[in-house]
Amino acid sequence: MVNVVRRYHRWLMLFVALQFLLWAVSGLYMVSMDIHYIHGESLVNTPAVSVADEQRKTRFETIVQAYPNAESVTLRSLAGKPVYQVYLVDSSTPLLIATDTGQPLTQISEQQAARIAVRAFTGQGNIESVNSLVQPSDAPDELSSRHLPVWQVNFDGTFSPTLYVSQYTGAIVTVRHHPWRWFDWMWRLHILDWDDGATLGNVFFLIFAFTGLAGALSGAVLSYCRICKKDSQSEAL
DSSP states (O other), rough: OOOHHHHHHHHHHHHHHHHHHHHHHHHHOOOOOOOOHTGGGGGBOOOOOOOOGOOSSOOOHHHHOOTTTEEEEEEETTEEEEEEEEETTTSSSEEEEEETTBBBBOOHHHHHHHHHHHHHBSSSSEEEEEEESSSSSSSSSSSGGGGGGGGEEESSSSSEEEEETTTOOOOEHHHHHHHHHHHHHHHHHHHOOSSOOTTOHHHHHHHHHHHHHHHHHHHHHHHHHHHHHHHHHHHHH
């Protein structure tokens, strides 16, 4: 009986050995990294909006009256200039309103996106390329399609940082760099979803998890039998 358990234990552990190593390495990387650094928070600054009343020719009340179907109206900074951002009840596309003229602004241009990214970027390096991403098929794996359309601003600095600037609002919707990309791959290896890392408890994960559990239980049985055998031999002596 013990020989049968030992044989199954050996094959079970051989089957899951590599995945156990990947779980250990990926888990160590993910728990040892600062999640704020992984999210690229240290690569961008978020300036607070400070606008004197006399600098706002268009009052907040005027915007509310002009857009009675507004769900929310907020004052924010767009490349250092104050703008109103308006979300309408019947539209998923926000509007940007100039505080000096009270008129809607056009979508963010490539040149504006580059200026916004350079102004916010706190890392080292220069802009390497700026790309327009509009369709879900354009978006790389590191960008959620819910952020589209965006400008992808790539810098040539350490770890190839990329800032994604919304074409509607000019907001930096997300930041990516190599540590984030490595983290993403570690996550995929950890949960055994090599496609998009979105499916927890997939069939591969369950197979390796239950095989590993069976290997651990069989190892516990073997350890118990060995301890009992040693005790019997000691008593006999």
